[in-house]
Amino acid sequence: MERRRLLNTGAGFTLAAVAGQTITPSAAHAATTPKAATAPADDRSTAGHRCSGAPVSTYGVASLTAAIVGTTVLGNHAYLVARGQNPTLVGEIDLTTRKLTRTFRLDRGDGGWAATVSGGQVYIGTYPFPDIHRIDPGTGTVTRIGTIGPAGGFVWCLTTAPDGTVYAGTSPRGEVWEYKPQTGTLRNLGAAMAGEQYVRAIAADDQYVYAGTLPRGYIVAYDRTTGVRRSITPEPYGGASALIARGGRVLGSFGRSIVDLAPDGSDAHVIPIPAPERIADAMTVTADGTLYCVGRPSGTVYRREGDTLVKVAAPATGDEHRALVPLPDGKMLGAVGSGRLWWLNLRTGTSELVELIDVGLSGPDPVQSIAYESGGSVHVGGHYSLTTHQPAHGTSKRIRIPGEPKQLRAIGGKVYAAMYPSTEFLEIDPRRGRVRSMGFIENDQQRPTDMAYVPEQDLVLVASAPPAGGLKGALTLVERSRGRLTVHKDVITDQSVMSVALDDRPGHRIAYLAGDTWGGGSVTPTRPDATVVAYDLRRRTVLWEATPVEGNASIQHIEVHKGVLYGVYKRRSGSWFAMDIETRTILKTGKLPSYGEISVHFGQVYASVFGGSVYRLGPIEPGSGEAELVLGGLGDGWYNPPQLAWERATWYAWGVATRALARLRLDPLCPSGTPSQLTAQYEAVLKGLLAN
Template sequence: MLRRLLAAVAGLLPALLTVPAATAAPASAAATPATASAPARATASGAACADPAVRTYGPATVTGAIVGAAVHDGRAYVVTRGPKPPVLAEVDLSTRKVIRTATLPDGPAEGAPEGGWATAVTGGKVYVGTYPVPDLYSFDIATGEVKHLRSFGRNGGFVWSLAAAPDGTLYAGTYPGGRVFEYVPATGAVRDFGVLAQGERYVRAVAADDAYVYAGLLDKAKLVRIDRATGKVAELASAPTGVGAVTLHGDRVLAAAGGELIDVRKDGSDLRRVTLEQGSIDAPAAMEDGTVYLTSRPDGTVYRYRAGDTAFTRVADAPAPGDESRRIHRLDADTLLGFAGSGGLWWLDLRSGASQFVDLLEAGLPPGTERVQSMLLVPNRALYVGGHFVMEVRDLRTGDKRRFRVPGEPKDLVRRGDKIYAAVYPSGQMISVDLRTDEVKSVAFLGHGQQRPWDIEYDPVTDKLLVASAPLGANLKGALTVVDPDTGAVDSYVDVIPDQSLMSLSLDSRRGVVYLGGDVLGGGGTPPTRTTASVAAFDLRERKVLWTVDPVPGHRTFQDVKVHDGLLYGVYKRESGTWIALDLATRQVVRQGTIAGYGELTVHRGRVFASVFRGGGNAYELGAEAKLLATGLGDEWYTNPQLHFEPGSWYAWALVGRELARIRLDPSCPPLTIPPAGG
């Protein structure tokens, strides 16, 4: 079903996405040449510097992914994730079709909304809280009018959660201040309840009744109650991990924290806890009779809980396998409605366990261009682009395009033979993709709380996959994980750099050593114990750390590291713009400089290249100094900006804005200034 639905989406974007063979100079009429005034001169690859240096091919990946969701009067309201501007769509639940859409306009604050996690319905209006600008919007159900109401912070913030009290007053949980704001629709009055816990950044969930607001804190792993009249804060329960969802029924509050459901009276008494055997809880929802339905992540199985139960009861297999549940709603006594984060609705018959799934793109949601998670070039064959719960493939021989679903966000990709392996967030899962059939299989889970895989490489000597990762939440300890791609066996080296997560790794397969780049902030939310990010050399044969060094004091996060010709090149993130080259023999920094921002390193034809955020989106060659090769690539990657060079040439596949582009990055040519792409 889903394969068929996704195939239908590919048909929505026919002409824009035709890609010529990678070995030929593209000649598309829709191509966008870079500006250039230099005279033509031959390059090492035989191309001329005055030839068109940039071709764009339309959106790199499109999406129907959603975050916020609500139900009201026979209609579902969903908010998209990723495209700018975000779309609010109204779905008729009887016909299962999108019947109306509206965009959320850019507000006055710096930045632009890309989605809305938080939704609530009250007083005939749908309210939406957005990110990465933490703003509040309203959508009038009767007229379709959209209004920007309020900003709750600066660009880079989130309205993570939104709840309407019985009197219509709204409560918004925000990041990064970890605050709850009150908004009165009738007057526009705003009230800030202040810091709920020292050092907290995320109010991930809120619920409200006549007297109180109940908030789930992610970093400090607490369920708290706020007195609406006095603003007094009381702790109702602590949790083993961050509290990500809160729902109410009668005199009880139910909150999800990882795999644990907290069930407590509103006064903090009669605390009960029930835990899933494996996985974490998604979207718990209390029904009128007190039954709580929920799904488990990452598999998506549906469970039931009733007050007093000591275990969850399995209701049905996953209606949307491997997906995230944004909301669950009971339509009638026998039917549950679920909202899948990848962009779909599912209906579950509680009597039979049978389910139906409708893809929102097929139902009429306009496809939007999203930020790219990852990219991999299979030379002369195909280009793979990772999006949100989807992989898009462009056949470089025919120009055809296809897409298929994957269980999460592929943060990095690597090839081994006829398979691609992806490190997936938020499950911390390794998956394989068959190059011949597009078959997706689960290989292994990293475990140990390592849900943020950042970098992956394949070691042909040991035939193993190497993964660098960070934990979620208030945890400093990252891991190097060695995965057997055939058996799924996992060897984990947690805290391999003490009190640092891992953002990057680089393999020297001849020496059997992998070099690791650290981050002192870990998963965030807890004070670091160190002030300087480390590099560690790890022996894959002996499975031990050979040495650790702190190259630049006070620099806290390596975004990427890459070994080449006896040097380890590194780009820092928090101290954006710093790059180094570390002599591996002496462990001393022998080169250091500044570039526009941070991103990913690539070694090609004996040279080291960097593609970075900021300054318009730039590409450099790193040698004795940084040489600018191109500017104007944009800042639209979701993870790290990447370059994927074609073997034997200076052409690389990358992004210009959010469009796929093939760019000439010949170091012997003058720097390119690339005009903005569409979308």
């Protein structure tokens, strides 16, 4: 599920997509590296000296992306919706010259997963405002037709019926909408299926519009005239990802199966996808009626032969696909989520590939994760990339990786990344540009949420959440030297594992895990309150479980300092607490404007939260007051809850200011800035996050 961020476009620089290429940040963003601060002192008489200089220094775009979501083709042009650009950016690519010919800006939004063509017009469905926009390629005009759901919602899919009527599927209300270009009217056909929050795939024929739902995976047929709907699914097949109505049949990708059935649900054929794949994320049918699909995570194109899928080629390995489109010359066009287009000769199996970042459809990426390495390297995770910055030298290097690195850690000259949605655990050598897979978490997990390193055991701990429709998260133990992953599922009963923190007291081999009763979303929680468990790393068992503060369903992040566990909630957003580990009593509670991640540095406890602010929470002492603002006004360039990557011996941490890599002075004696004001865009982002 997309984690949508408040985005602010800024001056960028062209960044080559190939691993190992060196680039230089724009002079507009580059700054001289500040001199390292001396070891922190507690004497307030030194504050004037400590507080000299700018509290924020920026070093160019943190991560550049050409990632795309919605894709459609009109004539000899492909229309690609960029991911994470605000307001939403659409690129027009000439399929003959393979060049970017035009770009269009919609009036708001972060992107759009849905795209279709009707009557020579291009239609785009967006998020976090669930709008439908129309682009007229002839005049270059862009029109917002209407909004078809609450702020924070998504238009996930669009299709065009034979008569030109456009249909849309949405979340979080799981509705189908109809737009008639001839009359300009919008009609809500209602929710597809009780309990299904997503209409994730959609198709239409002369009589019906078909909705594919998620998480369970039903096909619901709506009569296009009366609006009457009924499920035609013999049984739920797993979450929908693609749907086609063609030749009197309905074909869909659901879970690990391709489903082929009649419009009334009869004569169902269920074709399993090949074992390496988790889903088929794009499908098409050629003029001769042959079904093609592409599998994730391999990126392999398959052709249906009878009730089996036969491998054709793999033009873009290890990537997500947004669309497959048969072209008039007999070739197949593929649109790749990381920002690539390929052309496949179906007869010979040969292919050609174009990087969109090289043709100019790129922009600053909302940041996924960040890590600082002794020696001055700063590693930034973006969509399908790791960018290693050397701020002192003014250079950066971009490495392609398969997916979204939700968490990064720099250990022993290597960078370790926990990936979404594949759950792959990667070891990256940034100096050589090498990427090695250490395996997959799997076990019905999808979203890595936190990571911790136990040096004395050379052990990496990874917290994770299930996909939509699941409640049971996991703790994965990665033995770094042996390359072995051990997964402990449902370690917090019926909760995602959102965060993992290590006991900082000598001799304590305990990890603390924080839960989320919502799991992967789209399912009713079985527990009333989020809990924390103590996990014995020697015995690998749970020692105890506690509810820090009742009435809170989701803990976002925790950290431990001197026997006190600090936590911040996602639901209720921004509530925080400090709990004595031995007695499990609450020492203090408070409220932040939003939620994010907690870190400890030089005995101080910090919370970096959405909205671009960093607060000091502790240490908790007699008479300590509310959370104190240390630095504000950073904007919001984060895709995930904001993180801090601390320098070991200074009051500085690395983070993001809007979308620029930034060195942040976080000396508690030198507060700076004011809390960020929430815009309508940002409020929509947070609503979308809290709906899932």
